[in-house]
Amino acid sequence: xxxxxxxxxxxxxxxxxxxxxxxxxxxxxxxxxxxxxxxxxxxxxxxxxxxxxxxxxxxxxxxxxxxxxxxxxxxxxxxxxxxxxxxxxxxxxxxxxxxxxxxxxxxxxxxxxxxxxxxxxxxxxxxxxxxxxxxxxxxxxxxxxxxxxxxxxxxxxxxxxxxxxxxxxxxxxxxxxxxxxxxxxxxxxxxxxxxxxxxxxxxxxxxxxxxxxxxxxxxxxxxxxxxxxxxxxxxxxxxxxxxxxxxxxxxxxxxxxxxxxxxxxxxxxxxxxxxxxxxxxxxxxxxxxxxxxxxxxxxxxxxxxxxxxxxxxxxxxxxxxxxxxxxxxxxxxxxxx
Amino acid sequence: xxxxxxxxxxxxxxxxxxxxxxxxxxxxxxxxxxxxxxxxxxxxxxxxxxxxxxxxxxxxxxxxxxxxxxxxxxxxxxxxxxxxxxxxxxxxxxxxxxxxxxxxxxxxxxxxxxxxxxxxxxxxxxxxxxxxxxxxxxxxxxxxxxxxxxxxxxxxxxxxxxxxxxxxxxxxxxxxxxxxxxxxxxxxxxxxxxxxxxxxxxxxxxxxxxxxxxxxxxxxxxxxxxxxxxxxxxxxxxxxxxxxxxxxxxxxxxxxxxxxxxxxxxxxxxxxxxxxxxxxxxxxxxxxxxxxxxxxxxxxxxxxxxxxxxxxxxxxxxxxxxxxxxxxxxxxxxxxxxxxxxxxxxxxxxxxxxxxxxxxxxxxxxxxxxxxxxxxxxxxxxxxxxxxxxxxxxxxxxxxxxxxxxxxxx
Numbered sequence: 001x002x003x004x005x006x007x008x009x010x011x012x013x014x015x016x017x018x019x020x021x022x023x024x025x026x027x028x029x030x031x032x033x034x035x036x037x038x039x040x041x042x043x044x045x046x047x048x049x050x051x052x053x054x055x056x057x058x059x060x061x062x063x064x065x066x067x068x069x070x071x072x073x074x075x076x077x078x079x080x081x082x083x084x085x086x087x088x089x090x091x092x093x094x095x096x097x098x099x100x101x102x103x104x105x106x107x108x109x110x111x112x113x114x115x116x117x118x119x120x121x122x123x124x125x126x127x128x129x130x131x132x133x134x135x136x137x138x139x140x141x142x143x144x145x146x147x148x149x150x151x152x153x154x155x156x157x158x159x160x161x162x163x164x165x166x167x168x169x170x171x172x173x174x175x176x177x178x179x180x181x182x183x184x185x186x187x188x189x190x191x192x193x194x195x196x197x198x199x200x201x202x203x204x205x206x207x208x209x210x211x212x213x214x215x216x217x218x219x220x221x222x223x224x225x226x227x228x229x230x231x232x233x234x235x236x237x238x239x240x241x242x243x244x245x246x247x248x249x250x251x252x253x254x255x256x257x258x259x260x261x262x263x264x265x266x267x268x269x270x271x272x273x274x275x276x277x278x279x280x281x282x283x284x285x286x287x288x289x290x291x292x293x294x295x296x297x298x299x300x301x302x303x304x305x306x307x308x309x310x311x312x313x314x315x316x317x318x319x320x321x322x323x324x325x326x327x328x329x330x331x332x333x334x335x336x337x
Numbered sequence: 338x339x340x341x342x343x344x345x346x347x348x349x350x351x352x353x354x355x356x357x358x359x360x361x362x363x364x365x366x367x368x369x370x371x372x373x374x375x376x377x378x379x380x381x382x383x384x385x386x387x388x389x390x391x392x393x394x395x396x397x398x399x400x401x402x403x404x405x406x407x408x409x410x411x412x413x414x415x416x417x418x419x420x421x422x423x424x425x426x427x428x429x430x431x432x433x434x435x436x437x438x439x440x441x442x443x444x445x446x447x448x449x450x451x452x453x454x455x456x457x458x459x460x461x462x463x464x465x466x467x468x469x470x471x472x473x474x475x476x477x478x479x480x481x482x483x484x485x486x487x488x489x490x491x492x493x494x495x496x497x498x499x500x501x502x503x504x505x506x507x508x509x510x511x512x513x514x515x516x517x518x519x520x521x522x523x524x525x526x527x528x529x530x531x532x533x534x535x536x537x538x539x540x541x542x543x544x545x546x547x548x549x550x551x552x553x554x555x556x557x558x559x560x561x562x563x564x565x566x567x568x569x570x571x572x573x574x575x576x577x578x579x580x581x582x583x584x585x586x587x588x589x590x591x592x593x594x595x596x597x598x599x600x601x602x603x604x605x606x607x608x609x610x611x612x613x614x615x616x617x618x619x620x621x622x623x624x625x626x627x628x629x630x631x632x633x634x635x636x637x638x639x640x641x642x643x644x645x646x647x648x649x650x651x652x653x654x655x656x657x658x659x660x661x662x663x664x665x666x667x668x669x670x671x672x673x674x675x676x677x678x679x680x681x682x683x684x685x686x687x688x689x690x691x692x693x694x695x696x697x698x699x700x701x702x703x704x705x706x707x708x709x710x711x712x713x714x715x716x717x718x719x720x721x722x723x724x725x726x727x728x729x730x731x732x733x734x735x736x737x738x739x740x741x742x743x744x745x746x747x
């Protein structure tokens with residue numbers, strides 16, 4: 001057991017997987033010799049050789065397209081899109097190809113690939129290094145979508161994703177790479193080395209895809225969040241002194257509806273929090289499901305807290321990013337209703 | 338200050354439109370046997386000419402001539418003829434079946450039979466094709482059962498793809514035929530990935546990528562070339578230039594200069610143009626490229642110069658955009674008739690045997706059709722279960738799809 005940052009946990013997941021299975025290959029822009037712009041693949045090429053961890057041309061569609069072909073051959077590619085914002089050139093390959101190959105070939109061919117991408121804001125990345133495109137993937141049948149919130153989950157879920165027989169989008173909140181950011185940007189970030197979930201087993205373990213985790217038990221209101229927003233929600237509940245139950249979804253597709261329904265049926269109130277823009281965001285899906293399944297338990301309308309419906313700004317980043325203040329106001333609103 | 342006229346946009350147009358006289362005078366055709374056959378380890382810069390010429394084996398007298406001749410025995414050529422005739426008969430019956438309302442859609446290969454039929458014979462078992470919608474000859478020439486193809490076209494109860502794919506979008510791992518996508522060029526780069534995987538595993542199998550002339554404008558075509566070139570992937574990059582992308586002539590994707598094959602040169606990929614209606618030339622070039630790939634010498638790009646005689650699909654009307662007689666004017670002839678003539682010249686075939694073979698093949702196709710239709714057609718008889726809609730999206734059905742299946746009553 002060791003203390004790891006999320007970057008180290010992600011790297012450890014690939015290391016463990018590559019050691020266990022010769023068919024696991026890792027590639028993407030700058031991931032080989034250099035080890036990736038966030039260093040999440042550092043050392044893998046030296047350890048496993050240039051044919052199992054290598055740099056690619058700057059071509060996201062080429063990265064995902066070749067990964068699909070490799071998967072059809074029998075390999076298990078785990079590729080990196082340098083920033084989630086750059087996945088759009090690969091969107092055709094992901095949505096029309098990777099997601100559908102099993103279905104359209106009736107299982108004759110399958111596509112066990114993992115597409116990792118640093119996602120979300122909070123590092124002054126501006127419009128093209130801050131996006132949260134998860135809803136674009138959750139709308140695609142055939143993909144799985146994971147957003148971890150801590151090193152322990154990141155490693156267990158990434159190993160599960162690599163071992164999964166279907167294509168998995170693995171969105172890594174880059175604001176969490178080094179510590180459990182709580183949304184108070186004026187406060188120093190607590191490193192993962194001082195956090196329980198920074199304690200990560202060195203070897204192999206998995207966390208099942210499709211299972212949410214209750215991060216904070218409570219009875220007054222359910223906060224549904226994932227990724228960075230889990231920590232923001234926890235901080236908001238603390239700051240507001242509200243007995244909130246905080247659910248970390250971990251997997252958006254498939255979604256652990258049972259955990260959400262159980263919680264909201266108990267609390268009668270629900271706030272959904274995500275960084276991505278509000279309109280048609282994943283929060284809309286959660287709100288709709290809560291309405292369908294918990295209507296007679298609800299004491300107040302479901303409220304969503306999300307990024308504004310604008311491109312992600314650079315200088316005003318902290319006014320864009322949902323922080324504990326905004327989440328706290330939403331909690332107060334549903335408690336008053 | 339530059340003294341210039343106002344700018345104007347150049348939009349390419351084909352030489353002739355409906356009502357005009359077909360004109361292929363711009364298609365430069367090398368004499369059969371005149372293009373040299375380099376060693377397979379040749380450097381791409383040493384064979385730049387091959388990207389601009391056309392490799393041909395069969396001359397106008399039906400003789401096989403030049404350095405690319407001799408890659409096939411008489412027996413293999415007779416099999417090739419039979420494969421092409423079978424594909425043509427299959428097309429005729431399925432086109433009619435679509436017109437009879439037995440399926441929604443069909444795409445025929447008329448005029449292009451040599452490309453896929455001859456190419457398949459240059460591959461080994463275990464190699465993988467990533468085809469487009471006009472390479473059914475890869476299956477026919479590999480003896481994939483026609484009944485299965487028809488079951489797929491009819492989306493009937495025995496459709497191996499359970500009614501999920503458009504007609505003709507076959508899939509057979511066993512026969513080296515990757516599941517077809519309707520999105521163009523996406524699979525070109527997947528083929529490169531498959532080939533890279535084979536190289537990563539130190540395997541001996543190779544991949545073949547397929548694309549039409551129009552789809553070379555897609556960005557994935559260029560992604561595929563850069564990956565194939567960078568990693569020297571054991572892949573054959575095929576471009577079938579049949580002159581037409583639905584109604585759009587090949588000059589729109591290609592622009593005014595060069596050839597499609599020449600696109601490989603900028604990537605350092607050996608590039609050849611071949612007469613796509615010459616079964617012998619297609620086979621010889623494909624075998625050359627396959628040998629290169631298998632000897633770890635990397636990718637080869639091949640442009641097949643051919644002509645799409647039929648409509649793009651059953652939803653298309655070519656008389657609206659090209660002269661009706663254009664296909665007859667195509668200077669590279671009909672691939673079936675050319676191979677037939679060659680075999681007759683060699684004394685291995687005759688007009689009588691050809692007529693007899695045509696009848697036998699049509700009987701075989703009709704019998705396959707009878708068997709397939711016993712399992713149903715798109716609108717009549719047996720069809721896949723509604724339950725099949727929900728199966729196989731993932732390896733294991735997740736709860737939300739299970740809930741939807743139950744809601745649907747299955």
